[in-house]
Amino acid sequence: xxxxxxxxxxxxxxxxxxxxxxxxxxxxxxxxxxxxxxxxxxxxxxxxxxxxxxxxxxxxxxxxxxxxxxxxxxxxxxxxxxxxxxxxxxxxxxxxxxxxxxxxxxxxxxxxxxxxxxxxxxxxxxxxxxxxxxxxxxxxxxxxxxxxxxxxxxxxxxxxxxxxxxxxxxxxxxxxxxxxxxxxxxxxxxxxxxxxxxxxxxxxxxxxxxxxxxxxxxxxxxxxxxxxxxxxxxxxxxxxxxxxxxxxxxxxxxxxxxxxxxxxxxxxxxxxxxxxxxxxxxxxxxxxxxxxxxxxxxxxxxxxxxxxxxxxxxxxxxxxxxxxxxxxxxxxxxxxxxxxxxxxxxxxxxxxxxxxxxxxxxxxxxxxxxxxxxxxxxxxxxxxxxxxxxxxxxxxxxxxxxxxxxxxxxxxxxxxxxxxxxxxxxxxxxxxxxxxxxxx
Amino acid sequence: xxxxxxxxxxxxxxxxxxxxxxxxxxxxxxxxxxxxxxxxxxxxxxxxxxxxxxxxxxxxxxxxxxxxxxxxxxxxxxxxxxxxxxxxxxxxxxxxxxxxxxxxxxxxxxxxxxxxxxxxxxxxxxxxxxxxxxxxxxxxxxxxxxxxxxxxxxxxxxxxxxxxxxxxxxxxxxxxxxxxxxxxxxxxxxxxxxxxxxxxxxxxxxxxxxxxxxxxxxxxxxxxxxxxxxxxxxxxxxxxxxxxxxxx
Numbered sequence: 001x002x003x004x005x006x007x008x009x010x011x012x013x014x015x016x017x018x019x020x021x022x023x024x025x026x027x028x029x030x031x032x033x034x035x036x037x038x039x040x041x042x043x044x045x046x047x048x049x050x051x052x053x054x055x056x057x058x059x060x061x062x063x064x065x066x067x068x069x070x071x072x073x074x075x076x077x078x079x080x081x082x083x084x085x086x087x088x089x090x091x092x093x094x095x096x097x098x099x100x101x102x103x104x105x106x107x108x109x110x111x112x113x114x115x116x117x118x119x120x121x122x123x124x125x126x127x128x129x130x131x132x133x134x135x136x137x138x139x140x141x142x143x144x145x146x147x148x149x150x151x152x153x154x155x156x157x158x159x160x161x162x163x164x165x166x167x168x169x170x171x172x173x174x175x176x177x178x179x180x181x182x183x184x185x186x187x188x189x190x191x192x193x194x195x196x197x198x199x200x201x202x203x204x205x206x207x208x209x210x211x212x213x214x215x216x217x218x219x220x221x222x223x224x225x226x227x228x229x230x231x232x233x234x235x236x237x238x239x240x241x242x243x244x245x246x247x248x249x250x251x252x253x254x255x256x257x258x259x260x261x262x263x264x265x266x267x268x269x270x271x272x273x274x275x276x277x278x279x280x281x282x283x284x285x286x287x288x289x290x291x292x293x294x295x296x297x298x299x300x301x302x303x304x305x306x307x308x309x310x311x312x313x314x315x316x317x318x319x320x321x322x323x324x325x326x327x328x329x330x331x332x333x334x335x336x337x338x339x340x341x342x343x344x345x346x347x348x349x350x351x352x353x354x355x356x357x358x359x360x361x362x363x364x365x366x367x368x369x370x371x372x373x374x375x376x377x378x379x380x381x382x383x384x385x386x387x388x389x390x391x392x393x394x395x396x397x398x399x400x401x402x403x404x405x406x407x408x409x410x411x412x413x414x415x416x417x418x419x420x421x422x423x424x425x426x427x428x429x430x431x432x433x434x435x436x437x438x439x440x
Numbered sequence: 441x442x443x444x445x446x447x448x449x450x451x452x453x454x455x456x457x458x459x460x461x462x463x464x465x466x467x468x469x470x471x472x473x474x475x476x477x478x479x480x481x482x483x484x485x486x487x488x489x490x491x492x493x494x495x496x497x498x499x500x501x502x503x504x505x506x507x508x509x510x511x512x513x514x515x516x517x518x519x520x521x522x523x524x525x526x527x528x529x530x531x532x533x534x535x536x537x538x539x540x541x542x543x544x545x546x547x548x549x550x551x552x553x554x555x556x557x558x559x560x561x562x563x564x565x566x567x568x569x570x571x572x573x574x575x576x577x578x579x580x581x582x583x584x585x586x587x588x589x590x591x592x593x594x595x596x597x598x599x600x601x602x603x604x605x606x607x608x609x610x611x612x613x614x615x616x617x618x619x620x621x622x623x624x625x626x627x628x629x630x631x632x633x634x635x636x637x638x639x640x641x642x643x644x645x646x647x648x649x650x651x652x653x654x655x656x657x658x659x660x661x662x663x664x665x666x667x668x669x670x671x672x673x674x675x676x677x678x679x680x681x682x683x684x685x686x687x688x
Contacts, residue, residue: 025659026491026646026662028633028645028646028662031489031662031664032662034489034503035487035489035503035662035664035665035666036509036664038487038519038520039487039505039664039665039688040639042527046522046525047522048522048523083523090685092685092686092688097685097686125683125686127683127686127687129672129674130671130672130674130675130680130687131672131674133683133686143547144545145545151454164541164543165540166542167541167542168542177679179677179680180673180674181672181673181674181676181677186675187532187677188677188678190677190679219679221677221678224535226545226678246545248535248548250550251534251535251548251550252550254547254548273682283661291547291548293550297553301545333626342638368557370473373494373557374557380622381646399523402500402521402523403447403521403522403523404523405523435523437522437525438522439520439522439525
């Protein structure tokens with residue numbers, strides 16, 4: 001804890017550069033040279049370097065803590081050091097453009113060093129005209145209007161609701177966008193069609209292998225309202241369809257929503273004895289949200305999410321009881337088969353960030369309070385109204401100089417026994433993040 | 441007879457008053473339209489550097505690629521710094537959006553916010569022609585300059601009133617004071633360094649601003665490679681915001 005605070009304080013101090021008090025003089029010729037250089041460059045290469053130390057406070061009686069640490073004498077807390085390199089680049093020539101984004105994460109904690117490099121995006125874009133664009137490769141589709149969750153995002157990986165603005169790894173797809181603009185109440189339409197191959201080398205974890213899947217989205221800007229209608233039809237996953245909308249009631253007050261149906265969705269809960277069941281249904285998910293900006297630049301975001309693919313309160317309680325029973329078996333007999341099964345289940349639907357059916361998201365952030373430039377404090381909470389447990393995330397973000405971002409953040413998980421957040425691995429997490437952006 | 445004469449005089453005076461104001465406004469409007477045309481073409485592309493200077497001397501710089509079409513469409517793409525690269529803004533009339541690469545949908549922003557911080561707000565960065573948003577209320581003769589008093593056409597415009605000094609010879613604004621509805625001076629814009637741009641037309645290449653609300657702060661906008669370009673309407677759509685880079 002002290003080390004983390006010390007590192008954060010030192011880095012904050014180092015981040016304040018010394019400036020001269022001389023008045024600034026515009027050097028027009030120098031600026032023009034810079035602009036000429038940037039304008040003529042057909043490629044770009046940049047990204048960021050990140051250092052993120054974190055401290056975890058473990059709830060040793062929680063189900064997910066027992067599943068992870070039952071074989072070891074784990075302290076009630078541990079430190080973790082994350083180093084990340086994000087690289088992004090592009091090259092354009094005539095109607096062709098190439099984009100890529102990679103992510104390399106090196107992590108050190110009680111398990112030692114771990115390294116993971118992923119290709120987040122890499123695709124070719126061909127644009128014969130601004131109204132017709134064909135793209136192929138690995139990319140993120142970004143369907144949906146929700147901030148923390150997107151039930152209509154049928155192709156992308158799910159966002160992390162604690163950090164929804166972080167980049168995601170894309171899927172391998174081929175897409176075509178046809179955009180038209182009009183005068184009148186209907187201002188824009190865009191038809192997006194996508195082919196999603198699911199084979200050993202492409203999207204292997206997406207669903208059933210050896211199929212080519214089809215998805216499509218129709219976007220309309222109608223009466224100043226964003227509307228999307230989307231469908232996914234393919235053998236790798238069951239058919240799903242939905243729509244979303246976003247509308248500004250005033251310039252600073254926006255409402256949005258999503259609605260999605262997944263046909264023949266199979267949920268596999270277990271009972272307290274560990275017996276598995278299969279429930280097949282038409283899973284209906286939806287989200288309603290708003291974003292409100294005050295004159296003093298306070299932003300409020302509020303969302304309600306109903307996840308039709310989630311577990312009920314009773315089903316989740318059964319899972320926690322199963323883990324409790326398995327843990328007591330292990331302590332009394334040394335038999336770890338129940339906990340090993342629980343571990344496997346925790347890597348699936350039970351281990352999702354939000355595995356249940358009802359959630360509320362609330363975030364309030366204040367831009368530059370007390371006239372402190374480039375400082376943004378925020379408070380986020382994700383609440384499970386079914387069991388009253390919640391995650392409370394206070395944070396302060398600060399950019400002391402161009403291309404340097406600092407963020408200090410805590411996450412406090414509050415909830416009773418056999419509740420969603422009460423049974424997560426951690427009681428709290430404190431982290432400091434330093435990001436330095438660069439451009440070559 | 442006397443009563444009839446005074447009636448005629450009153451009528452004549454009324455007519456003079458009725459017609460005098462529009463005649464004034466027409467002149468002023470003509471000047472405003474010419475001033476707009478001399479600041480920037482109706483449809484164009486340009487590169488701009490925005491520099492925010494803080495009282496400490498610290499500065500932050502942003503490089504933007506901008507496309508404007510007609511009276512009400514303008515889109516900008518951030519080329520630098522690295523932390524902002526890929527962000528894009530779109531303005532369609534009074535509606536403004538900001539696209540952040542990792543966030544799915546573009547979010548709505550308001551004219552008085554600023555996507556770059558500093559003294560320039562979004563209305564300054566995504567500026568439409570002045571004659572689109574303002575009516576001329578008064579025209580004064582100030583020796584070498586015209587002084588136009590402008591009033592916002594709707595409440596959605598960032599500044600309620602403007603005072604615009606226009607050089608008589610070049611019909612180019614030299615200074616604009618921006619006022620709130622309360623009469624409070626929000627900021628002053630200074631137009632400097634006329635340079636030949638598209639087809640040799642001389643236009644101001646530097647806009648400086650300061651504000652009594654941000655004492656000690658200064659922001660500068662430097663234009664380069666400003667030239668006429670007409671792109672299709674599809675470029676000015678939310679769906680295209682993530683793809684502006686492909687048409688530079």
